[in-house]
Amino acid sequence: MASSLVIQTSFLGDTVLTTPLLAQLARRGDVDVVTTAASAALLANNPAVRSVIVYDKRGVDRGLPGFVALAKRLRKTPYDVAFLAQGSFRSAALALAAGVPSRVGFDTSSGRWLYSRRVTFRDDLHHAARLLRLARPNGRPAMADELRPLLYPGDAERHAVDALFARHGVTAGERLVALAPGSVWATKRWPGFAELAALLQLDVRIVIVGGSDDAALAHAIVSAAPSAIDATGQLSLLASAELIGRAGVLVTNDSAPLHL
Known part of the structure; x- marks a missing residue:
């Protein structure tokens, strides 16, 4: 071996x-x-x-x-x-x-x-x-x-996502779209996330994922779509992977969430 x-x-x-x-x-x-x-x-x-x-x-x-x-x-x-x-x-x-x-x-x-x-x-x-x-x-x-990427969220990550959903009243079976507006490179940040969220908010539940550095980007999205859940800076990387796995759709820049 x-x-x-x-x-x-x-x-x-x-x-x-x-x-x-x-x-x-x-x-x-x-x-x-x-x-x-x-x-x-x-x-x-x-x-x-x-x-x-x-x-x-x-x-x-x-x-x-x-x-x-x-x-x-x-x-x-x-x-x-x-x-x-x-x-x-x-x-x-x-x-x-x-x-x-x-x-x-x-x-x-x-x-x-x-x-x-x-x-x-x-x-x-x-x-x-x-x-x-x-x-x-x-x-x-x-x-x-x-x-296929192989990530292994554990009980702690599943519980963290469950708790986030419970705080925001997300129910089982609710259609979920995850948005990941951040990127290390400003040139990779698509400018249409807020507009997209405004169009989607009546039909699906929106969750914004990313690190604490993405808070300003998330704030702009929530301003356009007040029902969106801002989870930036609240979840670990593996917990973010768990959340993305529960979403029906992920819209992301060319950054880490694309691969999660």
């Missing part, structure tokens, strides 16, 4: 799209994941993951001291192979410094010179399919069900 280390320290959506790769690798043996503090929450309860190792590369682990400390920690586990799902030079150097003998990543990555095996980056594939190819570069094409 092979022991795998997956390094994915990019954005939240990238971590979600890495979960099919984790499921594939778990069939071969133990899988540990190096990721950011924010993304670590998305991997809670995931049966494919033995251990989540937080790398706060812009916080307490920033700079060379944090890099060296993490490399020393990783060296304590004899990994057979590292999969560089996030292709930076730093990620590749971390796998090398951790003493992982086999390092796999894409041939377009900035860290490719430190890889022991390079996989062709396919522009014609969805990113989840590309990531899955790291584990089987010459295998059969991925089936659609193999590419």
